[in-house]
Amino acid sequence: MKHQSLKIWAVTACGAKLGQRLSEALGAELCLLEKPWASAFAGARLVPSLREGIASEFNGADGHLFIMATGIVVRMIAPYLLSKAEDPAVVVMDEAGRFAISLVSGHIGGANRLAAEAAAVVGAEPVITTATDTHGIASVDGVVTERGLVVENPSAIKGVNMALLEKRKPLLWDPMGFYTDMAGLYTPATDRGTADVVVDCEITPVKEGALVIRPKVVTAGVGCNRGTDVAEIMEVVGRAFEAGGISPLCLRAMASIDVKADEEGILEAAKRFGVPLSFYTKDQLSGTEGVVTPSAAALKHVGTVSVCEAAAIQSAEMGTLVVPKVKSKNVTAALARVSSTS
Structure with missing residues (x-):
């Protein structure tokens, strides 16, 4: 299984060999110390020291697999731990590949799952210590990430x-x-x-x-005038959530018309919300059912009667419009809910 952003760390040549095997199987980036032996591992990221590497990469990755002593890992990552809802998955494996220990963020971050996957690659024993798992009970938070x-x-x-x-x-x-x-x-x-x-x-x-x-079942469709600031875009999207009585944490994706594919404000808004962004052609948007606020101005300028509502519905896989167009001087936004949770 490939992971979005998984780092595998090793501090010895022996650990690097195991790490290379794991990185290839798990679709991860291998991170090694700047040592003479490291040149044998093509494509690996080299860091001056483990401390500096972790300081730079820890909270920016979805998960980390360390091939070294657990004590070293605990001391190195301690300053960067925030909470069980925010920390990346952390798994520790010994250089002999005997055990894969789920150390941090077992459920929400997916460390329990990562430990099992890594163990399966090298024939190790996954070590899971979260109470619900050890008693064979599915925790309430154990399925959070995989179910969106x-x-x-x-x-x-x-x-x-x-x-x-x-x-x-x-x-x-x-x-x-x-x-x-x-x-x-x-x-x-x-x-x-x-x-x-x-x-x-x-x-x-x-x-x-x-x-x-x-x-995460709500999509936001957005339209804006050229050069609109990201703050105004985010403010209007926020007002759309308020209008619908919907939590912004339910935002799954953003969308707009393809002529806005280079619009910096929209690109930055999606980045800040931490969601994917898609664009649709005027023909795709024009044929969208469920639009309730058609616009003659939109038809004149971009060739379709709806941008934000149609884009939200399209991004929701032809779901239901739940908040019609909300607008400011430069921005329009609408929300739709996906039709299926499967």
Whole structure:
């Protein structure tokens, strides 16, 4: 399985040989110290020291696999750890390739999964110590990343997982069915306000201590005048979320018309929101069903009656428009929800 941004670190020639094997299998970047032996590993990133390399790369990657002693890794990464919701996956493997230890961010970051994948490559034993996993129970946060979900309040995870370990069934509000296959662990809530776990996009209040999980199922279509500042684009997208009573954490992607493919404000907005950005031709947008605010001005200037609404619907795989056009002097934005969560 290829990972978006996985770094494999080794500090000896022996570790580098194992790291090269793992990097090829996992689609990762091999990072080595600037030593004479490192020249034998073509394509590896060379760093002056492990400390400098980690300082530069740690929080910018999705995961790290260190082939060295666990103590070294703990001391090196300690200054850069933020929280279980933000830290990248960290796995440690010994140079003999006997054990792959999930060290940090086992669930949300995916370290447990990475440890299992790395172990399978070299025939090692994955070492998983998270309580729910050791008891054979699927944790509430264990499926978050793979199912396109985001935990809004990580501090509430502990209480829910403790309930699962104690065989208590937390009340679950999950109208889109993200936890359907784990129904045996929960009791369906009939009222959102009583639920212990809430899985939806609404920004209305929940009961004290409830875990809120946001599904990334909303797309934002954007149109703007040439040269519009990124701040105005982000402000209007934010207003669209407010208008719909939707959490911005549910943003899955952004989209616009192809003539805006070089629009710096839109490109930067997608980067800051941390979502992919797609562009559609005027012909694609013109044929989009579900547009509710057609514009004669848009037709005149770009050849289609809708940019933001049509782009949002297209990006949502022909989903449902949930927030029609919101606009400022230079920006239009609309939101759509994907038609399927599968």
